Amino acid sequence: MSGNQETSSLPSGITFVGGGNMARSLIAGLTRAGVPTSSIEVVEPQVALRQTLQQEHGVRTASAIASAALDGQVVVLAVKPQVMAAVCAELAPRLAAGTLIVSIAAGITLAALRDWVGTGAVLVRAMPNTPALLGAGMTGLYADAEVGSADRQAAQAILAGAGQTRWIDEEALMDAVTAVSGSGPAYVFALAEAMEDAARAQGLPDEAARQMVVQTILGAARMLAEGGQSAGALRQAVTSPNGTTQAALETLADGGFHELVGNAVAAAAQRGRELAGAG
Ligand SMILES: NC(=O)c1ccc[n+]([C@@H]2O[C@H](COP(=O)([O-])OP(=O)(O)OC[C@H]3O[C@@H](n4cnc5c(N)ncnc54)[C@H](OP(=O)(O)O)[C@@H]3O)[C@@H](O)[C@H]2O)c1
Incomplete structure (x- = not known):
């Protein structure tokens, strides 16, 4: 697995199919990275969303695949998994050979996409998460061995x-990615909710509870990201023998906290596999 960042390979033309939350996050990132808005097209049926996309991002829009220019090298599929088959059926006859298709739909396998769009396109799967809205997302990417480095970099x-x-490295691990980083922000939000309730x-008071919980999570996340120490080492460093933190951590351990998190992630991964099977 590799975590290299690559922004120098941005394609010169991109069509997003679906202009919802995730597409708008990616478009904001692209424009921050210097991609000209004229090179981005978004196919979105909702008129209000098209207006937002035009006003806030200055991108070109179309109301349907049939009326889209589709003049870029890349198509990003950013619609819900339930409508993906229908979208691909509409898209397939309009695709130039070798077009790179990046799907961000949860649980839609490369085999399903290949069935729906045919053999001419190059396929990559991506699983982002909602902090993408702030440019703070985490995305897992998968492509099979046939996809070359230029398409991977794009x-x-x-x-x-x-x-x-x-x-x-393996497509099956995209369910683990979905379960860890895709659904992960919700686990942190659930922890924040529980800590705020406990603070109250x-x-x-409400405002103090929220401020203390939010800044504590933010500060702890920065220590994890910036300090280079493992989560376990950081936990031990703040746990004095017989102190307050130890009393809390023992209560969490008695309640099976570690196993509970493991079971929660396993349940999310299993649900991902079921949804992929249903697709
Ligand atoms: N949000 C996340 O955290 C997250 C994380 C990872 C991956 N994803 C994946 O990202 C994809 C998009 O998620 P989202 O949260 O951005 O969803 P969303 O806000 O519902 O956006 C999807 C947009 O596509 C539009 N659409 C529906 N049919 C279309 C068609 N035939 N042609 C063009 N556009 C069409 C929808 O319009 P209507 O509302 O009118 O149907 C909607 O505006 C999903 O597959 C999801 O699994 C999301």
Whole structure:
């Protein structure tokens, strides 16, 4: 696996099919990275979203694949998994041979995409997460051995504007990526909710509870990201023998915290496999 960032390989023309939350995050990253807005086209059926895309990002828009220019080297599929088969059926006859298709749909396998778009396109799967909205996302990428380095770099460059990227060696591991980084922000939000409730239960006012929890998570995340120490080493460093932190961590251990997180991630990965099977 590799985590190299690559922004120098940005393609000169990109069509997004689907102009929802994730597409807008990626477009914001692309424009921050200097991609001219005239080279980005978005196919989006909702008129209000098309207006937002034009006003906030200055990109070209189309209401349907049939009326899209599709003049770029890359198509990013950013629609919900449920509509992906229908979108690909519409797209397939309009694709030039060798077009790079990057799918960000959860659980849609390369085999399914290949069935739907035919053999002419080059396919890459990507799994971003919602912090992409702030340019702080984490994306897992997968392509099979037939995909060359120029296409890999182009796909990675599109996602790199929205945060960090990492290639995954086996497609089956995309379910693990979905379970860890795709769904992961929700686990942190659940922890924040529980800590805020606990803070209030200890008598802290609402605003103080929120500020203390948010800044604690932010500060701890920065120590993890910037300090170079493992999570375990950082935990030990703040746990004095018989102190307050030890009392809390023992309570978490007694409640099976570590195993519970493991089971939660396993359940998410299993759900991903089921959804892929259903696709
Ligand atoms: N949000 C996340 O955290 C996240 C993380 C990783 C991956 N993803 C994946 O990213 C994809 C997009 O997610 P999202 O959160 O951006 O969803 P979203 O906000 O619902 O955006 C999808 C957009 O595509 C539009 N659309 C539907 N049919 C279309 C068609 N035939 N042609 C063009 N556009 C069409 C939808 O319009 P209507 O609403 O009118 O249908 C909607 O505006 C999903 O496959 C999801 O699995 C999301």
